[in-house]
Amino acid sequence: MKKFAIYIPTDYVVGRLRYGHGEGIIEAESKEEILKKLKTEEAYDILDYIHLEVDDWDVDDYEYDFSSIEIDEIEEI
DSSP states (O other): OOEEEEEOOEEEEEEEEEEEEEEEOOOOSOHHHHHHHHTSTTHHHHGGGEEEEEEEEEEEEEEEOGGGOEEEEEOOO
8 A cells, every 4th residue: 555645734723832942053163252142232143043943832723725735655665
């Protein structure tokens, strides 16, 4: 029997983001240099290298858009 990966986008998702954190890679001479920059306006430049990760959320409702389904066959090795 074949296996298929399926992707169905949502029309909407309603809920709450509870908390998250930022992650990224920053080049600097030292940890102290980064901490010093974070206390100045240069902190906004550093944030360009940080992406938000949502750690906890609560979904109240959602609806799928069945008109945009993508289906790909999974190749068995």
